[in-house]
Amino acid sequence: MLIAVDAMGGDFAPEAVVGGVLAVARDVAGDIALVGPAERLEALLPRPRARPRNVRIVDAPQVIGMGEDPGRAVRSKPDSSLAVTVNLVRDGEADAAVSAGNSGAFMFLAQVRLRTMPGLQRPGIAVPLPGGGGPRILIDAGANVDCRPLHLAQFGMMGSIYAEHAWGCASPRVGLLSIGHEASKGDELTRAAHDLLRAAPLNFIGNVEGDQLFADGVDVVVADGFVGNVALKVTEGVGHTLLQFIKEALHSSPRYRLGAWLVRSALRQAMSKMDYANYGGALLLGVNGICVVGHGRSSARAVANAVRVAERAVLGGVRERMEEGLQRMAGLENGANSVGVSAG
C-alpha cells in the first residue's frame, strides 16, 4: 500500500503535513509518499537514517494556493503537488490521495483524473462525525447541491459501505436527515429520497433530525450537500462558542480558576471528542480511488488522522465494495424517475 500525501496542502503546510506524516508513519501498514518541492521537504525531514523507512518524497515543484480558482489552478499548474498526488492514484502507483489543500481543486482533479464510478451519478463527501459511541458518517458534507432523490439514495449506499468496511460497523443503520421522523416530513427532495432509500438494499431506519447527529441509534446520516455542509459548520460553531463561554466563566473568580486548574485536562478530553482533528478527514466517495479531503486548517494531528482514514479505506477495500454496492442498487435507478424530481 502506498498513500500519497500532498505535502503543500493546508494552511499550515508543509510543516503540519510533514509533522503529521512523521507522527503516524510507523503505525501505518504501508508506505507514504510526501508530494511537493523535493528540496523544501528534504529540509523538513530528519536525516535519511533517522526518518521512518516507509516515508519517501515525490517531487512536485508547483503549489496550488488555498484561495485559487480550482479550474484555473489545475490547468495552469500541471505539476502541482496536488495534481501529482492525484496522478499517483490514477496511474496505479498509489492507493490513496490525501490533501488538506484547495478542496475545490482536489475534487475537480479527483473527478477528472480518477472519474466517477460507472453507475454512480455523483460522488459524495463522507465525514466521520465528532461525537461518542463509534463511527457516525455524514454524507454528503458539501460536494453537491441541488441533489436529486437518486443521489441521496446512492449516498446512503456509499455511506453504508464506508461505515461497514472502513469503520467495522455491522449492518449500518442509515438515516435520512430531515425535520421530523415521519416519512411525510421534510422537503420535496427528502420525501422522495425517503421512498427510494426504503426500497434500497440498505438497513434504512427512516428520517433522523439534526439533534440525532451525535446520538446513538444511527450510523450513516444522508443529506443533500448543502444541508450536510450547514450541519457540519453549525457543529463547529456551537463547539467553539461553548468552549469560549466555558473559558470565560472559568476565569470569572478565584474559586473557578482553582477548579479550572483541577479539571483542565478533563475538559480538554471532553472537548477533544468534538474536535474534527481527531476524526481525520473527509472521504470523497464514488471516484475510482481513495481521496481524503482534509480540513484546510489541519494540524499535524489532523493530517495524521487523515492518513489513518485513507489507510482504513484502503484496507477495508471500500472502493471494491462500492462497485458491488452500485450493482445491487442498479434496480433503483429506473424507479427513481417516477418518485418525483426536485430542483436541479
Place this chain on the structure above:
Amino acid sequence: MLIAVDAMGGDFAPEAVVGGVLAVARDVAGDIALVGPAERLEALLPRPRARPRNVRIVDAPQVIGMGEDPGRAVRSKPDSSLAVTVNLVRDGEADAAVSAGNSGAFMFLAQVRLRTMPGLQRPGIAVPLPGGGGPRILIDAGANVDCRPLHLAQFGMMGSIYAEHAWGCASPRVGLLSIGHEASKGDELTRAAHDLLRAAPLNFIGNVEGDQLFADGVDVVVADGFVGNVALKVTEGVGHTLLQFIKEALHSSPRYRLGAWLVRSALRQAMSKMDYANYGGALLLGVNGICVVGHGRSSARAVANAVRVAERAVLGGVRERMEEGLQRMAGLENGANSVGVSAG
C-alpha cells in the same frame, strides 16, 4: 396589553405554564390570560388575594394533544385552549398568543384565524439563537420547506424588523445561510435569494456559513425552513452531547470531582447561554397578530421567557412595522420571477 397563554400547551403543562406565568407576571407591562379548563387552572393558582393582579383565567374546556393531527384536532375541538388563545387575538381582545403546545395546530390556527399579512407570501418562524453578544435571529426555523427566493427575501425583511424593534438592534445585519461567502456559492434557491436580498432595502451583508450562527457579525440569519430547522436541531444536539462528555469526564477521578464541585455553577452559567429556555420562544412572523410558539419541552423558565418574547414584540410594534416593511419590499415581487424559480 393582554397576552393570552395556552395553559395546556407543552409536555409539562399545565404546571410548567402556570409556574412560568406566575414567575414572570409581576415584570410584565400588561395582563396575562391563562387559557384552559378553569377549575383545573384555579387549583394550580394561589388563592385570589395572593396571586398577581394581572393574571386571570379564561375558560377553555378542551385540550389538543401534542401528537394530534393539527387539522383534525382544530376541527374537532373548537373550544380547545389553543383555539381560544388564538381567538382572543383574532377578536382584538389579546395582543399576543403564546403556546408551547402542538405547534402544527398553532400555526394552522394562526394562519386560518389571523391570516397572513397582505403582500406576504408565507409567514416564517423567527428564533432568537442561543449564543453570546446580543440578539441573533434565525428565520425561518421550520415553518416552510421548498421555499422560493422571494420567501427568503421576505424572511430577511421580517427578521430585520423583529431584531430592530423587539431586540433593539439598530440597522440589523442580515445574512443568508449558505455554504460559502461568495454570492455564487450555495444551491439554486440560495443563489437566487442572494440577488433578491441584495436588491432589498435591508442591511444585507451577504452569505454566512453555519459556524457564524453564533458569532458576532450578523444579526439576522435567513434560511429555508428545512435548513433552518436542521441548523437549530444540530445546535441542540451538539450542546447536549458536549454537556454529556463534560459530565462524564468530570466524574472520572477524585481530582476532577473536587474541581467540578468548585466550578459547577460556572459551567452551569456557560451552558445556560446555549439553552433555548433562556431565549423563550419562536415568533411566527407574518400573520396578523403576535404568536409565540414555545418549545414542546418548555420548562416554567422557558414559558416565562416566551411571555417576555411576546411582550417585546407587542411593545416594539413588530406587527405594525411589518406592514410598513412589506410595502417597502413590494417592488421586489415583480423582479422575483425573473431571478429564477426553485422547486416548490
